[in-house]
Amino acid sequence: MSRISKEERLLQLQREAAGDHLYANRVRVYPKTVRGPVRRIKWAILVTCLTIYYLLPWVRWHRGAGRPTQAVLLDVSHERFYFFNLELWPQDIWLLAGLLILGAVGLFLVTSLFGRLWCGYTCPQTVWTDLFMWVEQWVEGDRNERMQRDAGTVDADVIWKKFLKHWIWLGIAFWTGGAWIMYYVDAPTVTVEFWTGSASTEVYFFTGLFTFTTYLLAGWAREQVCTYMCPWPRFQSAMLDDQSFTVTYQGWRGEPRARGKRHQSGPSAGDCVDCGACVTACPTGIDIRDGIQLECINCGLCIDACNHVMERTHQDKWLITWDTEARQIAKKAGRDEGIRLIRPRTIIYLTVLLVAIIGLSTALVTRSTVGLSVQRDRAPVYVPLADGSLRNGYTVKIANKTALREAFDLTVNGLPGATLVVAESDPKPVEVLRMPSASDEVDTFRVLVTARPAGLTDGSQPIDFVLTETATGKQTVYHSTFMGPPGYAATRAK
Amino acid sequence: MPTKIEKDVISGQETTGHEWDGIKELNTPTPKWWLYVFLATIVWAAGMFLLYPSIPYGTGYFHGLLGYSQRAMVDAEVGKLVAQRKSSMDKIATMSFDAIKGDPALMEVALTSGRITFAENCQPCHGTGGGGTPGYPALAAGAWIWGGTLSDIQQTVTHGIRSIDPDARQSAMPHFGADGTLKPAEIEAVADYVWATFYDHPATGQDVSAGAKIFADNCVACHGDHGQGTREMGAPKLASHVHLYGDSQETIVHQVNLPRQGVMPNWGARLDPATIKAVTLYVHSLGGGE
Numbered sequence: 001m002s003r004i005s006k007e008e009r010l011l012q013l014q015r016e017a018a019g020d021h022l023y024a025n026r027v028r029v030y031p032k033t034v035r036g037p038v039r040r041i042k043w044a045i046l047v048t049c050l051t052i053y054y055l056l057p058w059v060r061w062h063r064g065a066g067r068p069t070q071a072v073l074l075d076v077s078h079e080r081f082y083f084f085n086l087e088l089w090p091q092d093i094w095l096l097a098g099l100l101i102l103g104a105v106g107l108f109l110v111t112s113l114f115g116r117l118w119c120g121y122t123c124p125q126t127v128w129t130d131l132f133m134w135v136e137q138w139v140e141g142d143r144n145e146r147m148q149r150d151a152g153t154v155d156a157d158v159i160w161k162k163f164l165k166h167w168i169w170l171g172i173a174f175w176t177g178g179a180w181i182m183y184y185v186d187a188p189t190v191t192v193e194f195w196t197g198s199a200s201t202e203v204y205f206f207t208g209l210f211t212f213t214t215y216l217l218a219g220w221a222r223e224q225v226c227t228y229m230c231p232w233p234r235f236q237s238a239m240l241d242d243q244s245f246t247v248t249y250q251g252w253r254g255e256p257r258a259r260g261k262r263h264q265s266g267p268s269a270g271d272c273v274d275c276g277a278c279v280t281a282c283p284t285g286i287d288i289r290d291g292i293q294l295e296c297i298n299c300g301l302c303i304d305a306c307n308h309v310m311e312r313t314h315q316d317k318w319l320i321t322w323d324t325e326a327r328q329i330a331k332k333a334g335r336d337e338g339i340r341l342i343r344p345r346t347i348i349y350l351t352v353l354l355v356a357i358i359g360l361s362t363a364l365v366t367r368s369t370v371g372l373s374v375q376r377d378r379a380p381v382y383v384p385l386a387d388g389s390l391r392n393g394y395t396v397k398i399a400n401k402t403a404l405r406e407a408f409d410l411t412v413n414g415l416p417g418a419t420l421v422v423a424e425s426d427p428k429p430v431e432v433l434r435m436p437s438a439s440d441e442v443d444t445f446r447v448l449v450t451a452r453p454a455g456l457t458d459g460s461q462p463i464d465f466v467l468t469e470t471a472t473g474k475q476t477v478y479h480s481t482f483m484g485p486p487g488y489a490a491t492r493a494k
Numbered sequence: 495m496p497t498k499i500e501k502d503v504i505s506g507q508e509t510t511g512h513e514w515d516g517i518k519e520l521n522t523p524t525p526k527w528w529l530y531v532f533l534a535t536i537v538w539a540a541g542m543f544l545l546y547p548s549i550p551y552g553t554g555y556f557h558g559l560l561g562y563s564q565r566a567m568v569d570a571e572v573g574k575l576v577a578q579r580k581s582s583m584d585k586i587a588t589m590s591f592d593a594i595k596g597d598p599a600l601m602e603v604a605l606t607s608g609r610i611t612f613a614e615n616c617q618p619c620h621g622t623g624g625g626g627t628p629g630y631p632a633l634a635a636g637a638w639i640w641g642g643t644l645s646d647i648q649q650t651v652t653h654g655i656r657s658i659d660p661d662a663r664q665s666a667m668p669h670f671g672a673d674g675t676l677k678p679a680e681i682e683a684v685a686d687y688v689w690a691t692f693y694d695h696p697a698t699g700q701d702v703s704a705g706a707k708i709f710a711d712n713c714v715a716c717h718g719d720h721g722q723g724t725r726e727m728g729a730p731k732l733a734s735h736v737h738l739y740g741d742s743q744e745t746i747v748h749q750v751n752l753p754r755q756g757v758m759p760n761w762g763a764r765l766d767p768a769t770i771k772a773v774t775l776y777v778h779s780l781g782g783g784e
Contacts (some may be wrong), residue, residue, distance in 0.1 A: 006504055380625025383781065386637035388694070388735040391781060393623065423779045425606060448781045491694045492735060 028150070029223060029285035031133060032143040033276075036304030045121050046130055050193050054175065057182035061085070067440070080440075086364075087440075089401055091371060098360040105356060109349040111239040113341060115246035119232065120299030125225050128176070129219035129283065132169055139165040143280055167217045170211070177210030223284035229297050234294070242325035243340045247300050249278070249289040249320050252332035257289075271319050277309050278302035278320055288320055321391075370408075371399030371442075372467045372476045382483050388492045390484045391450045393423070396466065398445070400437045407470045408435045410447070414463040415482055416455040421448050435467075449482065453492035456484055511663045555651065571753070579603070587768035591644045608776025611769055615761065616777075624780040629739060629756060637736040638737040641725050642784035648774045652767075654760035655728075660670030662760055666777040670712065671751030678751075685746040692732040693741055 056078060061071035061084055068075060073082040081088040081096075088095060110117055119126060140146045140161050149158055181203055193199035194207070217225055226233060229448040240246070254272030272289070279287045281302050284295045288302045305321040330337035377393035384390055400406055412418050419429035423446035437443050450461075460483045467476040500509050502520055512519040537616060543549070547563070549556040557563070582603040594600050597633060612624075619630040626632025636642060638665050640650050653661040654715045670676040676684070685703025690698060716724055721732030725779075730738060761770060777783070 166578065376624060378624035380632075383623075383625055383632060383634045384736055385635050385782075386731070386734045386736045391634070393781065421781075423781060424601065446779075491696070 026224065027285060029283065030143045030147050030280075031283045031285075031301070032280040032305070033137050034281045034301050034304040034308070036301040036307055038304045041177050042130065042299065042301075046127050049127050050131070054179050057179060057187040068186060070186055073186070076184055081431050087401070089399070091399070092367065095360065095364060095367075097349075098356065098363070098394045102353070102356050102360065105349060105353045108239050109346060109353055111236055111242065111343050112244055112343075112349060115240065115244055116233075116236060116296070116298035119226065119297040122186050123297075125230070126297060126299065128172075128214060129148060131172065132218040132222075133283070135168050137170070138164055139168065166219070171217055173211045173214035173218070174207070176214045177207045177212075180210045180219060181207050194325045223295065226284060226297055235296075239345070240292075241345065242329075243342070243343055245322045247288060247296065247298050247303065247320065247325055248323045248325075248328060249291070250318075250323070250328065250331070251289070252328070254289070254319050269323060271310070271315050273309065273313055275309050277305040281305035292325075319418055368476065369401040369404075370467065370469065370474070370476050371397070371401070372448060372465065373397040373399075374465045374480045375479045376480055376483070379428075382485070384485075384488070385450065387449050389452050389486060390456060391448055392482050392484075394449060394465075394480065396435075396445045396447045396449045396465065398435060398437050398441055399442045400439055402439060404439055406437050406439070409433065409470055410435050410467040411465050411466045411468070412449055413466055414461065415449070418449055418451045418463075418482075421450075422446065423448050434470075451482060451484075456482075456489040458486050458489070459484065462468060530554075539639060560577040579607075583607070583768040583772075586771050587766075591771070591775070594771070604772040604775045605779060606774040607769065608774070608779075611765065612724040612776050615765070616773070619758075624777060624782070629754065631738055632782075633777050633783045634738060635732055635736045636654070636782035636784070637731070638727070638782070638784065639723075639728055639730050639738070642782055644774055644777070644778050644783070646784075647777050648770060650758065651765075651770050651774055651777075652760065652762035654762075655758040656755060659760035659762065663728055666755060667716070667729075667749075667753040669752050676708065676712070676750065680708050681747055681750050685743055687748060688713075688721070688732060688746050689743045692734070693737070693746075694735055 001435060056072055057070065059071040060069050061082070062069065063082075063085075068080075068082055070082065071084050073080075075082065079090050081092075107118055136146070140149060149161070178194070179193075180483055184206075185203065190199055190203060194203060203263055221229070249272075249420070253270060255270045256268070257272035257274040258269035259274045278289070279285075279302075281304070282288065283299065283301065286293060286295045288296065300322070303318070303320045303322075307317045310317045310319055324339070327337045327339070373396075375395045376395075377395070380393075382390055396410065398408060410420060411431065412420060417431075419431055420433040421429040422433065422435075429448075429450055433447065435443075435445065460481045463480055463482045465478045467478075468474070500511065500518070501507065502509055502518065502743060505520065507522040509518045510521045510613075544558065544564075545560045546558040547555055548558060581599060585600055586604055586607075589597075589600075594604055612620075613622075616624075619627065620633050621627045621630070624633030626635065631637065632641065638646070640646060640655070650663060653659040653663065655663045656665075668675060671678065671681050683702070683705040685705070686700060687702040687709050689695070690700055690702045691706075710719075716727050716729035717732050718729075723729045723731035737745070738756075739749055761773075765773070
């Protein structure tokens with residue numbers, strides 16, 4: 001328990017009585033629609049991203065008979081990921097990890113150069129919030145109309161507009177949730193199944209879940225996701241320096257800000273007419289003139305808003321612009337400073353990115369299409385046979401990642417004269433075992449290896465299983481051991 | 495209950511009226527929502543009492559209105575699985591071994607079922623994977639006493655060895671020593687002969703001609719001239735690298751004097767024919783099958 005003085009306690013009580021709580025209510029943001037080049041770029045990116053997202057599952061890709069025809073398919077139930085002509089197995093999951101590393105380092109590089117472009121333009125939260133705000137503005141009207149409606153009494157018009165808005169939102173959210181599912185199951189099939197009620201419970205559940213999250217995050221939570229939920233704004237400052245381009249209010253030009261017309265304010269006034277257009281346009285509800293801040297997603301809508309005002313007050317545009325902190329300091333001092341894209345931090349990010357790209361593509365190109373795994377039987381450890389030889393059992397798994405039906409030859413190195421046989425088949429032990437292997441599958445065989453006493457050393461000895469592709473002669477080796485009792489070869493030698 | 499509720503000067507909160515050495519207890523009542531949640535749990539518990547098994551009667555218990563029973567659920571699950579396997583197991587029961595081996599899907603069912611059956615019933619004596627334990631044959635070794643074809647194995651599993659089944663495989667090696675047929679010295683001699691001739695060991699150069707004569711007089715009828723054994727009689731092959739009761743001379747002496755005669759139960763009395771066929775296929779696949 002903390003000890004506080006009587007005076008402090010009384011102060012605290014006064015504050016509480018005044019309603020100064022530890023928890024603040026959300027201040028609703030009513031962004032005003034803006035027009036301009038930034039807004040147009042944002043619309044273009046939004047349309048592109050959403051088109052890709054909604055239509056990609058419908059793109060078909062021919063892979064041969066009996067194989068999925070969807071270009072991008074994360075077939076979790078069959079443990080295969082398909083990306084056009086690339087097919088990934090669970091064993092290749094590290095490629096996905098590598099891809100995430102690429103994404104992260106790429107994000108670091110872009111952020112250190114141009115600030116939070118990801119947040120402002122391509123983050124799904126931003127894209128869908130933008131779309132939902134557009135619907136809101138279309139149904140309910142612009143900022144002032146919406147604010148009046150929310151402040152006024154509830155009448156039929158309010159109920160109808162809110163009803164319509166939420167239903168359109170839910171419709172978009174449902175479409176989004178449905179499209180998400182299509183990345184995991186065949187799109188045309190699941191669409192038919194969904195509407196005929198024959199889809200799996202998981203399909204309905206996840207469609208519902210992603211419908212709900214889309215509606216909640218893009219319709220209700222909006223900028224709170226960026227400010228409170230997302231970790232990225234918290235550590236993105238580690239990537240920024242004074243050479244990073246960010247949305248910047250040029251204080252040296254704008255201050256002292258003065259409300260009203262220029263000729264009334266006098267010559268000492270700055271360019272900023274303090275109209276608040278940049279504040280009302282901001283989707284996160286901040287004032288860019290306070291400088292770079294956590295909540296700023298770098299979308300630049302305030303630039304469009306301000307340019308419009310600057311035009312109407314016959315001043316130079318770009319009072320709010322993209323610029324670096326260093327250049328702003330120089331401009332304030334009346335100097336002009338160049339842009340420095342090549343800096344130690346960007347070189348490091350770029351190097352890491354290039355190394356990751358090269359490493360990943362090399363690994364992707366050279367990844368083996370055949371996998372061999374051998375597990376020795378734990379019990380019995382070995383079986384002495386009636387004819388004096390010694391046998392060990394192994395479980396052999398052959399993964400054929402190619403689309404071709406291949407034949408393999410399995411042999412054992414390090415055990416002269418050893419014979420192999422597949423346990424379930426009719427036993428006809430051979431030195432070279434021909435293994436059939438279906439395409440795109442893992443086949444499991446129980447292989448019994450029998451060694452003549454002459455080939456044995458005492459106890460356990462290392463052996464290699466060698467799998468040879470009959471068509472190409474390419475070999476895959478798996479190290480294993482062959483176990484036997486000490487002194488076995490000596491007593492069976494006669 | 496104090497008549498006048500006193501307020502604490504510093505916090506402004508009411509006190510309970512309790513005081514110890516000048517320290518007064520503040521009244522911090524439980525929130526209302528907590529009380530309602532507590533009451534709701536009582537109502538909930540009453541509902542659970544009615545719906546689910548709850549009150550013991552001594553010998554029985556109140557089953558609850560839902561008739562919930564985990565035992566019945568397990569029975570239903572097991573029944574469902576049996577029904578699911580029925581078509582496969584019916585096929586295994588009626589089809590020949592060759593036909594089953596020609597059907598990979600059915601073979602997989604048979605081997606899986608056989609593996610589980612083996613682990614539950616056979617493994618305690620015959621060891622994991624049929625590796626054998628002292629006195630119990632290693633099924634994977636191919637040293638069969640009664641034959642290692644599928645039908646041989648099926649016969650042995652169904653009727654057992656020296657079991658109560660009238661069709662059980664029967665063999666009884668005479669108690670040469672215990673019955674006084676052979677004297678201890680003769681037993682030693684024949685054991686030396688058997689060990690020197692048929693068993694694995696470095697050469698000794700010992701003269702075993704006395705034992706050879708005793709062997710020819712007493713043992714060849716069943717075990718054969720060259721120790722090759724006779725399967726029809728269940729006489730083991732001596733000229734082998736795998737011996738049921740051990741590889742030392744002492745075990746040979748013991749076996750001639752007072753033979754151990756192991757018993758295998760007649761599993762036909764416990765397992766259904768389809769399961770026996772499945773376990774037969776599994777045992778055959780362990781590597782010793784003929």
